Amino acid sequence: MNINEKIKEKIVLALDVEELEEAKNLVDSLYPYVGTFKVGLQLYTKYGNEVINYISGKNSNFFLDVKLHDIPNTVEKASENVVLRGANFFNVHATGGLKMMEAAVRGAKKASETLGKKAPVILAVTMLTSISQEVMDDEFEIKADVSEFAIRLAKLAKKAGMTGVVASSLEARRIKEACGADFKVLCPGIRPEWSAKDDQKRLATPKFAINEGADYLVIGRAVTKAESPLEAMKKIYDEIGEI
């Protein structure tokens, strides 16, 4: 099969698995189809360097989903280290504020200059999907509509020089309108037509997300838990078709 490079660039595979062997098997079978492998806290806290080295060995992009959130000085140093460690993508919480996001951009820039490679994609997490309007109202007592607040944070992320944000594909279009077409949107909650919903609520098909402006699609269990991850991935390419 000829790989559609435009689709490949958009595919971010979430390696949310328990064991290193499982992660390695997924990388081995899927790397020709995956632009970027995402390592989250589950795998990173167990097999940090081993899994990073394995992905880097395949010449694939590597997304360290660390969601940094600390004082600017700490985030600057940590961002530098994340990039020195080989990450092409990483993320921080937008609720850390403008200065913290600017610090992340500075740290990452310094590291990419040291390495002589292009600056990484730095994404801001606006509001976690686990934060509902009830949490805003009753726990945080923040008087704002949760999705308006997410847009406000996206604008702040843009001002800080971040590459883009993590957001539902149902919001991608509004974010692009508010922050501009070049501001990247990475969308989780992607399910092909044929796949189980798992615990995700605000879902979209890959095609829908791309039509709404998604630059990157996080794909996890629809592929990783499929009987044949490779076949599932090929079906996703077919479903997306030409872009």
Ligand code: C5P
């Ligand atoms: O496709 P699947 O539901 O398995 O993907 C889950 C991945 O997407 C996880 O790695 C999770 O961290 C990430 N994610 C999410 N919802 C968000 C942000 C990220 O599910 N709002």
